[in-house]
Amino acid sequence: MQAVLGQLKGGLSRAFAVTLVTAFVSLAAPAAALAQPAVSVYPSPGTATALPQTQITFRGIPANQIGSVKVSGSSSGTHSGKIEADSDGQGGSFIPDQPFAAGETVTVKTGLDIVGGSSGTYTFTVATPFGTINPMPLPIVPAGSGGVQHFHTRPDLQPASVTINQRSSSAYGGDIFLTPQFGPVQNGPMILDSSGRLIWFQSLPANQLATDFRVQQLGGQPVLTWWQGYTNNGSGRGEGVIYNTSYQQIATVQAANGLQGMDLHEFLLTPQGDAYIVGVSPIHYGSLTRPLMDAVIQEIDIKTGLVLFEWHALDHVPLSESFFNTKAPGYVYDPYHLNSVSLDPDGSLIVSLRNTWAVYKVNPSTGAVEWTLGSNQDSFKQGAGTSTVFQHDAVLQPDGSLTMFDDGGGPPTLRAGRAIRVSVNTAKHTVTLIKQYQHSPALNTNFEGNVQILPNGDVFVGWGQQPYFTEFSASGKQIFDARFTSNTSSYRVYKMAWTGQPNTTPDIAAAPNNDGTTEVWASWNGATTVTSWRVLAGPNAGSLSPLETVGKGGFETGMATPTGEPVFAVQALGSGGQVLATSGTTTVGPHIGIAGRSAFVSSTGVGGLPALCINASTCHIAVTITDGRTVIARTGAEHIPAGGGGLIYFSLTPSGRSALAHARGHRLLVHMTGQDVSKLSFSRFITLAPFSTSGAAPARTASQSSTLQLLGLTDFVSPGGVGGILAQCLANTPCHTKTKLMVGRTEVASTGSELLGARSVGYLIFALTSAGRSLLSHSHGNQLGAAVKISDGGATARGQIALVSFR
Structure with missing residues (x-):
């Protein structure tokens, strides 16, 4: 600590020979000193890295029992202020009316039993901030083929698409939480179902991104939490966001004490309703000409925004443990790069520092490091396969084991990334590998990544900079694998249960x-x-x-x-x-079209098209049919009643009849365009199918009811006996029709209820009985006369039609 303090003072020009002046704040007469419990304070006694805007936190005593507080700066003099209470009733913060001076020593005098203080008094030093780290534009990956999702209902949303490579039925059924960070078009928090289909997405402004998106508990209720903001030099400047199950923002968590913003690497809620966040503090240090990036942890009271705990890596982890050399190129000197915080059941913090290749257990009262796993000051004898490089997401599991994502890649090492689970024996000071999980095929990861133990014992892994996320069985078998279709990626990926009910309408x-x-x-x-x-x-x-x-x-x-x-x-x-x-x-505005997927053409080349006119006035529709670039039929403008339908007849040219005759399977796919005199138009493909009849046609008649009308007096049947009756619903509400076909006294087809939309034209599909198929196959000239009855409740349309078999 003294070495750090000396380096910080060495970089300052302000003199320290200043008479100290004190301020007095009293909310209530203090209890006798001996009756006071031990009180933890932040900035901690001896801290050399506090920022000028810091508050002074007291924890372990109700705010109204803090008593008198005298605060003075060696340069700035007396500091007046006020005490604000923490929401849990277990502390409060002195909020100075004015910031402290960079480089000065601050003395705090109380009547409390201060942990690390002397007779209720302690000091800390204020660092000199280097300045603002400005946003850096984010790289955007190419979308490639199918890399972005598009929706008719939400054209404003363009999330990255996802490809499922492997999905076993044994995979855990939760939803997937991820945050595409390099586009291709939009960044933001995203939820997928277990099949990879989008559930929810919220796009962020350009050059912003989200990280650490997951389900957590707040006040006994599930909430969505994530960090959002901008980045530069591997760290973030932003805020924590909390949404309820209706996707309403209920809280925002900000970094405090003068930090430029909350860092992207951790946003952890506690059972007590607080949030552990991390920050980066660029400060002057010694002879460095670029900012030293001090790593900071804060526990924030979500209800008040007050700081409940603060820890600075520079106060507790020697720079000699870092693998980030001061001579390394770059705008900043980043010796720590804090990337995860998790909680030990005893209240201690488990902290991962990427650039020391180490995990630390931190005392929650004093901030002292209790043990180090990794770095060049390892507290343990590490077993085979337990050492990590640039590790992320060190989490202490309920069984006492520790999971980490071992990136493995980045100078001076280059090996495949992996997730590991280790046993940490603090009594014997040993670490042994329980299990490791590697992607198949192996992936090289230079940064980011996380490991999650699922409720069923499976292991879910986000591969950091790589676009993949994978689930393994507890035994290590890869049972689910997916990736962003483009080469975007997600800082972390989680799989969790979630029920969302938006307060919006569909x-x-x-x-x-x-x-x-x-x-x-x-x-x-x-x-x-x-x-x-x-x-x-x-x-x-x-x-x-x-x-x-x-x-x-x-x-x-x-x-x-x-x-x-x-x-x-x-x-x-x-x-x-x-x-x-x-x-x-x-x-939907006025339009015209042709019903069905096929048109039936006689041996002479004549066919009919069931046309629709969804318009307030009568349509006059002309149709052109082409085979490739060859026009094979053209009609004049046929009269079709407003809001109804009718048949438009066409005659194929000789080349059209030839093309149909020689088409594979006797089916010719053609393109058809139509235009009304009012400029309404359509363009579509349709299949031409030939039929052949001979001799006189059966008698054909039709009647209509108030709601139903038969449009086609000749209806066509496939070789399998399936056909369609062309009809129109004239009602302003949908028609639910039932159809019956009779040949003499023999029922040859009947249907259940079929939907025909209000004022629409369509085919009512039927299937001939075996007797019906036999009668049609033996009919004279391939024309079977049949009586048809179509009913819609009490309304019935009847007719005599001809059934014709097509090839």
């Missing part, structure tokens, strides 16, 4: 398809209890009716809905079918 988007349906997309960022989506449609927002329900398909679910209605909404449904929330509405 998002919706809709657009017309070229086959007469409307594609509706639904999403709800962060919702974990949605199992299905219900589509609502109607003529206006006040007259919506349920259309159909489909299972949730991922972050965003797309649904092709058979309706001509213009206004849509979606409802998120839970596992019991209950409505969790309803979206706002969206409107």
Whole structure:
């Protein structure tokens, strides 16, 4: 400590021969000194690295029993201030009205039993800050093919995509928490389900990133926590963020005592509702011409923002333990690079310093190092496979073992990264390897990484700078492996249970398809209890009716809905079918299209297209059909009623008939464009299928009800006996139809309820019975007359149609 103090003073120009003056603060008359408990203070007695804006923390006694506090600076003189109480009632902080002077010695006099003090008095020294470390623009990796996710409902979100390489059914079923940090487009906290599908993402402003994203407990409730901010020279300047299960921000944690910001490497909540954070303090030191990056730990009272504990590496870890040479190139001298803090059940801190290649046990009262694992001052005899290089995330597990991520890479070493679990015997001063976990194939990692023991005993590993994250069984078998599709990465990756219920409403988007349906997309960022989506449609927002329900398909679910209605909404449904929330509405404008996937062409080259006009006025639609670059059919402008449908007939050119005749499997995929005189248009592919008939056609007639209409009097049946009846729902609510086909007194087909959207055209699919298939195969000229009945509740449409088999 004296050596550090001497180096700090050596870099100062301010004289110390100044008469000390004292300040007095009293909240209550102090109890007798002998009755006072031992009180820990921060900055600790003898600290040489406090910053000018420091508060003076007293822990172990209620704030109203702190009594008189006299604070004086050797240069700045008397310091008045006030005592603010910690939220747990076990301490408080003296908040000076003015900052201290850089380089001065501060004397604190109390009537308390100060740990490390003398008769209630102690001193600390104020370092000279080097200045602000400015943000550095983040590198952005190329997106490559499929490296970014896009959504119709949330075009503002563009998270990195993830590829699942391996997933065993035995893998733990929690959700995955990660923070892409190099784009390709947006950084931010992200949750995936166990299949790698996005659950929640929050994008951050450009040049900011998030780290250490996970589920923790605050006040007995699960919360999401992460760090966000900017970086430079391997450290961060930002803040800790806490969200509840509704994704509402309920707290922000800031570094205190003059630190430029909270560092990115650790954000750990305690069962008492406090937060351990880390910071970097760039200060002048000795003859160095660049900043020395002192590593700092603070325990922050989340409710008040006060400091409950503070530890400076420079006060307790000699620079001689660092593998970061003072002559190493770079803007800063970073001898420690603190990258993790975890808690021992006895209250001590387990601290990882990357650049000393060591883990330390720190006394929570005095800040003294109780043991060192690694570095050149190792307290232990290390067994085979236990030494680490540039290690991260040293966590003491409930069974007393210690897990670490051993990066292994970076000058002067180069070996594959690994996760390790070791047994630390403090009585015998030995360390033995329990298990190591390496990716297959091996990965070289120069920085970052973490290890997590899952509730079922599996081990989850984030590979730091590498884009991978992996789960191993307790025995070491790799059972899950995934990666960012691009070469972005995450500081840490966790797998945890999470239930989120956003306080927002679901998002919706809709657009017309070229086959007469409307594609509706639904999403709800962060919702974990949605199992299905219900589509609502109607003529206006006040007259919506349920259309159909489909299972949730991922972050965003797309649904092709058979309706001509213009206004849509979606409802998120839970596992019991209950409505969790309803979206706002969206409107689809006028459009035209062709229903179905196939068009049937006679031996003379004539076919019909079921056209739709979703418009307030009559459509006049002209269609062009091409095979490659060759036009094989063109129609005039055919009249199609507003809000309805009809058939547009076409005739193939000789080259078109030839192409169909020689097509593989008698199926010709063609491109079709259509345009209305109002400039509505469509463009799509459709398959042409040939059929052949001979002789006179059966009688064909049709009637319509108030809600249903038969549109096609000739309907086509596949060789397997499956066919479709072209019909239209005329109602303003969806039609739920049942179809029956009779040939004489023989029922040849019947269906259950089929959905036909309000004011829409579509095919009602049926399957012929074996008797129906036999009758059709023996019909004269491949034309089987049949009576059709389509019913929708009490409404019925009837007709006589011809069933024709196509090849």
